[in-house]
Amino acid sequence: MKKSIVLSAFLTLAVTFGALAQEVKTEEKKRELGHYNENKFRQMYDEMATPNMFRTASGAPGPAYYQQKADYKMNLELDDKNKKLYGSETITYYNNAKESLEYLWVQLDQNIERPDSKTPLVESQNMDKAISTSGFAKKYMGSPFPGGFNIEYVKDAKGNPMKYTINQTMMRIDLPKPLKNGEKVSFSIKWWYNIVNYQEQANNGRSGYEQFSDGNRLYVMAQFFPRMAVYNDVEGWQNMQFWGRGEFALAFGDYEVNITVPADHVMEGTGVLQNRNEVFTAEQVKRWELAEKTFDKPVVIVTQEEAVAKESSFSDKKKTWKFKAQNVRDFGFSTSRKFIIDAMAVDLPTNKPLAISIYPKEANPLWGDLSTKAVAHTLKTYSHFTFDYPYPKAVSVSAEDQGMEYPMICWNYGRPDEKGFVSDRIKYGMLGVIIHEVGHNFFPMIVNSDERQWSWMDEGLNTFLEYLTETSFDSNFPATRGPAKNIVPYMKGNQKYLEPIMSNSENIYQFGANAYGKPATGLNILRETIMGRELFDHAFKTYANRWKFKHPTPEDFFRTMEDASAVDLDWFWRGWFYSTDYTDIGVKTVKQYYVSTEASKETQAMFNRRGRKISDGEPMLYLVAEDAPDFKPELKKAMDVNSVQALSDYVNKNYTAEEKNALKSPKYFYEVEFEKPGGLIMPIIVELQFEDGTSEVQKFPAQIWRRNNDTAKRVFATEKKVVKIQLDPKLETADIDVENNYWPKAETVSKFDTLEKK
């Protein structure tokens, strides 16, 4: 303590004199201005919402947390010939907020298909300099698709018309008197719309029909009914328009849905089918019952022969399918004459859900072989990392060009080509999309984040678990979104085309990399490199369990991850999620030192300045750099403790024989300076490679940058000579420039050198 006080007093003097001397010459030199706290480790009080009674500082729902509930009773009828869907629904809405509501907002997502939809109008266009005749006719001569909701009425529980106003994809229903806390209101809406061919006509292709050349259609129906917007403590009404990319913010509720379709159709939908005996043959019902007890392989319930036999029947008769679903945030269904069904049960500790696939014959044999197995594996893996899948089933529907998720049901692309050939790309593409969309049951169907505002909260978390699921499904799975090195091309891109992850879905340039790849990679880095699997997995599981069947915000996620792990991650969130900074850490200098018992002139001078004599106190050892002015060549050798008299005397005097045996015998001494041209903070991972071919990895926590954001130094004392130092040898930190990761600055053998030699 004392020593440093003396030294710092001396330094202060020197600095003062220096400053005085300078002032004579440059009188006008301006004093440097002060600054706010710019430390990269400062806590995120400015960026994050203040914790409150709704959402606690620990990231959990607070004592005043509430959420609204919306129950639906719907009767639907599909007109297959004319491609129309008719519906009447009764919504019962419960206000659990303390405040009263004067009006309700209902989402009319189908209106994105209206001829006057604004979605096509907010896109920049380029002139097509070459265009097919059919394309020209459609683009310049055709009329827009007559889509969108036709609202026939909005009535209150007594049947009186209610006042409503439609603004694009949102409808405000004015209440005759405010809906108070604890009250509920019921109202009915009758509507119909023209169903879009999602491959050819849609402004938003998440739902509609796929046309087959045999005259059949395969319907994937979603966003098909007026749905309650979310009202909560964060957004008030989340009534941001549906532009197409930012998906949905939806309240939980219970559904009773009756769907009338041609009698020869086969259907799957959200919830539990109530009238299986009415819609399936006795034989098929038996197969269902077998599937519910079969855990090792899918049981075919509607066979390919049965499906093909109906392809040309085009029945005029009707059948009504009745579904009930509890505590879901949405409802979707898929119906066609062409469907084959298979299913198997999944053994989870507290639930035995069914994994189900429905697909036309065109999807076989690929789908029959793999889809249901992928669904089952996804439920198991995701349950392991979050909570046991709580719903009774998860359905994967084969629909070309699709990849879209709803509670208990999702649409997925990937079929053999017309000659029956399945490339690995199609196979893994189909498996990847099934895993991803089934995985969405957890995020956002159950951990119900606001997709309209934050795509990354479901896409990023889901892509992270998708990566773990894919690699455990098949060790050869070409899973690309997860490993740190794969995000480098994105993160080193032109800043003009980059936005922070914390950006609204509609305002992102490279959406996939931003909302899927980068957050998934960030979580992977936390798990593998920063927190470790045990701490990460516990915290991630805590977040999932705290917020299942609730509405979390980004802060709830960030805070829980810290709260459950005692790892301060504000620096990570700020850098990885709130900025477009990138990682670049390098080796600046490496200096080797040798042990001497003689002080160099420089050291002597330092002692003199401090007014101390070298002979004072215990004997000293001196570490001398090779480039010191009075470096003696004979010093240049590995240190041997026994040959340094003062040190061996000390050891002999102070250690027992047993203790001596445990002592290390360092021989080489290096001072390594690291530089950080990148703005992101990361741990420094140092691999020391020794002359005998062995190596050792040392890791310095990110906090090594807390007082100096540009450079850091570490001393390494090793028993073997270091011949090479490499930073981040396993490419764990998304370092965008690895050229400065080496010492000595080896001529990095580029890809091109090896290619040229060939």
Add this chain to the structure above:
Amino acid sequence: MKKNLLRFVLPIIMVVMLSSFAWHKFYVSVTQIDYVPNKKRIEITHRIFIDDLEKALEKKYKKKVYLTSKKELPEAEALIKDYLKENVKISINKKVQNLEFLAREVEGDVLIFYTKIAISKKINTFEIFNSLLTDVYSEQQNIVHVNINSNKNSFLFTNSDVQQKIVY
């Protein structure tokens, strides 16, 4: 996949429609160009989504090529070289350069192409033409990063913007 669609749908539709799962449905290719004077070469790395390129090859050559699958046509590599030659052109100091094809590599759903230009003289002007995949996707975006003479430039090429020139 979306065979009919591609030819005539409004550009925005594709962008919006498949945004739910697949980032590669954003029709972006990335090209990195580095001049390495001590190795006397310009190193060019293209990253292109396999299915997009396959679509382009099938449209241009009117046959299925089964790119990167075990059924890949023997002439696929020649078709790729031909396609790259037609859609990526570079002139240095106002002289058209020969791009030598070195190799290709699969990384997930992306094909990486390595090409080079042998050059040792000082680069005063660098012109690049890039129309990759704009023949199949009108909304295709090609990002090109150029690192020459310690100057870094990035460009965005689109259907209507296929040429850039840098003067050093």
